[in-house]
Amino acid sequence: MSKSYVVIAEVRGGKLRQVTLEALQAITIVKEDGDLVAAILLGHQISAISEHLSQYVSGQIHVIDHVDLETYNAETYFSAIQNVLDTLNPHAVFLGHTAEGRDLAPMIAAYLHAGQLSDVISMEKVETEVRYTRPLYAGKAFEQKKFIDGPQVVTIRPNNMAAADTNDSQADIVTIAYSPPSSLRSIVKDVIRKTSGKVDLTEAKIVVSGGRGVKSVDGFKPLQELAEVLNGAVGASRGACDAGYCDYAMQIGQTGKVVTPEIYIACGISGAIQHLAGMSQSRIIIAINKDPEAPIFKLADYGIVGDLFVVVPLLTEEFKRAMA
Amino acid sequence: MNIYVILKQTFDTEEKIVIQNGDIFDDGVKYIINPYDEYAVEEALRQKEQHGGNIIVVSIGPSRIAEALRTALAMGADEAVHISDDRIVGDEFTLSNVLAAYFNKQSYDLILGGHFSIDNGGGQVAIRLSQLLNIPHVASIIKVDVSEHQALVLRDSEGDTETVEVTLPALFTAQQGLNEPRYPSLPGIMKAKKKPFHHLTLDDLGLTETEIRTKTERISLFLPPQRKSGQILQGELNQQASELVHLLLHSDVKAI
Numbered sequence: 001m002s003k004s005y006v007v008i009a010e011v012r013g014g015k016l017r018q019v020t021l022e023a024l025q026a027i028t029i030v031k032e033d034g035d036l037v038a039a040i041l042l043g044h045q046i047s048a049i050s051e052h053l054s055q056y057v058s059g060q061i062h063v064i065d066h067v068d069l070e071t072y073n074a075e076t077y078f079s080a081i082q083n084v085l086d087t088l089n090p091h092a093v094f095l096g097h098t099a100e101g102r103d104l105a106p107m108i109a110a111y112l113h114a115g116q117l118s119d120v121i122s123m124e125k126v127e128t129e130v131r132y133t134r135p136l137y138a139g140k141a142f143e144q145k146k147f148i149d150g151p152q153v154v155t156i157r158p159n160n161m162a163a164a165d166t167n168d169s170q171a172d173i174v175t176i177a178y179s180p181p182s183s184l185r186s187i188v189k190d191v192i193r194k195t196s197g198k199v200d201l202t203e204a205k206i207v208v209s210g211g212r213g214v215k216s217v218d219g220f221k222p223l224q225e226l227a228e229v230l231n232g233a234v235g236a237s238r239g240a241c242d243a244g245y246c247d248y249a250m251q252i253g254q255t256g257k258v259v260t261p262e263i264y265i266a267c268g269i270s271g272a273i274q275h276l277a278g279m280s281q282s283r284i285i286i287a288i289n290k291d292p293e294a295p296i297f298k299l300a301d302y303g304i305v306g307d308l309f310v311v312v313p314l315l316t317e318e319f320k321r322a323m324a
Numbered sequence: 325m326n327i328y329v330i331l332k333q334t335f336d337t338e339e340k341i342v343i344q345n346g347d348i349f350d351d352g353v354k355y356i357i358n359p360y361d362e363y364a365v366e367e368a369l370r371q372k373e374q375h376g377g378n379i380i381v382v383s384i385g386p387s388r389i390a391e392a393l394r395t396a397l398a399m400g401a402d403e404a405v406h407i408s409d410d411r412i413v414g415d416e417f418t419l420s421n422v423l424a425a426y427f428n429k430q431s432y433d434l435i436l437g438g439h440f441s442i443d444n445g446g447g448q449v450a451i452r453l454s455q456l457l458n459i460p461h462v463a464s465i466i467k468v469d470v471s472e473h474q475a476l477v478l479r480d481s482e483g484d485t486e487t488v489e490v491t492l493p494a495l496f497t498a499q500q501g502l503n504e505p506r507y508p509s510l511p512g513i514m515k516a517k518k519k520p521f522h523h524l525t526l527d528d529l530g531l532t533e534t535e536i537r538t539k540t541e542r543i544s545l546f547l548p549p550q551r552k553s554g555q556i557l558q559g560e561l562n563q564q565a566s567e568l569v570h571l572l573l574h575s576d577v578k579a580i
Contacts, residue, residue, distance in 0.1 A: 099481040103463050106451035115417055115539025118446040137443055140341040144543040185460040190487040248500040249483040254337050254442050255359050274337045301554035302568055306561045314565035322569050
């Protein structure tokens with residue numbers, strides 16, 4: 001019997017997130033011929049996004065377009081999704097392991113009495129068994145898991161799987177009426193978008209990170225300049241956050257975010273085990289530190305022993321020149 | 325106000341992970357309260373200081389987690405509930421259903437938990453619980469103001485800050501920056517010994533093993549491949565910078 005697979009598409013800053021395409025690609029690994037792949041897209045004034053998304057989905061896109069869905073709210077979003085889930089009776093629901101996906105997935109899993117595997121970084125099918133790989137201890141170890149039975153919910157880590165390609169056959173766009181929750185108990189009053197227009201840390205291909213060595217709030221400026229030139233994002237170690245140099249939202253490590261960019265540039269970070277847990281799976285690691293004995297050099301592909309306030313601006317200039 | 329904190333005991337963040345006989349080696353390992361759950365305990369204490377009430381800390385697991393619950397009592401929580409049963413073997417589906425069975429018999433205004441656990445990192449149990457209890461939740465909060473029957477919370481959403489108004493009862497998960505957890509005081513530690521400490525099993529919760537059977541299973545466990553030490557560049561700093569940029573742009577590395 002054919003099954004249905006559902007991706008909850010995510011929109012951020014008026015654009016479809018890359019991780020949604022990665023989730024669509026992930027499904028192609030596990031689905032059988034004849035299975036339905038559907039996406040659920042929520043938001044307000046999203047017709048252009050649904051057109052764009054339809055190039056990547058072979059089955060259906062369920063679009064719920066309503067002013068109440070302009071900003072993410074767990075209750076309104078879940079209520080909107082719930083009806084579609086009832087109709088599709090999904091075998092599996094895939095989401096990005098993003099702020100939104102992390103929030104919605106457990107609600108969906110509880111509703112479906114489903115198992116959930118979070119933060120999946122890769123998956124493979126061995127005969128009929130699908131094996132999902134995910135980190136433990138923020139990447140100090142990894143496990144492979146499988147579902148025993150029932151519906152499945154999976155959140156996939158951004159930046160770790162290939163993105164779906166465009167399809168020959170465009171998906172059917174199904175417009176769904178928004179059904180508000182029976183009682184709305186939470187209202188999003190205000191959103192301060194500190195990261196709009198910037199590259200999201202967990203999706204960035206290049207991360208420039210600062211530690212205690214940045215010495216002050218202003219010390220992050222050269223790092224931001226470098227990140228801008230490289231279209232990357234700025235991260236931080238716990239030390240820098242605890243010292244008040246930056247927001248905890250930037251923290252990378254076992255407490256904090258786990259990132260797996262193409263290039264990780266650690267500036268003034270000594271490399272405590274908790275920090276390494278959050279970034280050691282980056283493809284290329286570059287360390288800049290005054291202390292040649294800093295543990296980060298043991299892990300780095302390339303190291304520069306020197307003052308970050310000298311080295312980082314030099315790199316920015318070099319990249320500008322080379323990429324001009 | 326009845327404030328509940330769900331907490332988990334985890335390896336200390338400084339622990340190295342060693343795999344032995346296909347499992348994570350835990351002999352002599354130092355355990356702590358999951359750091360995010362510790363923010364939840366601290367927030368419960370601050371809310372009680374402001375509004376009065378009773379704080380109950382709840383955890384599921386083997387006998388060693390009594391230590392984590394005692395620490396929370398020494399910080400100032402009023403009661404501890406330790407749900408322990410050899411038949412509770414499973415994933416977040418199992419754990420959230422066990423907790424739901426417990427909470428269905430309680431009266432609560434606020435349930436606090438951590439944003440995620442630093443060991444398994446699933447980030448599921450608390451939000452699943454709110455759904456099972458049919459109460460609203462706000463995840464990853466960095467500030468909370470409780471007034472009568474409602475709360476105004478700030479949540480971190482990938483660096484953006486959202487302000488959410490929620491009707492109580494509600495469940496919140498604590499993000500870094502919410503507060504600075506206190507250390508247990510010596511009088512706190514002494515008092516903790518006399519505070520109510522409840523032990524519950526599946527039978528007490530009216531659950532059967534079948535109802536909470538795990539939905540997922542581990543196939544294998546492994547450590548990440550060791551990274552080889554790379555190359556420390558040499559020469560004047562400006563030469564090093566230019567060499568690095570060349571390597572990243574033009575050599576086999578081709579990272580940009």
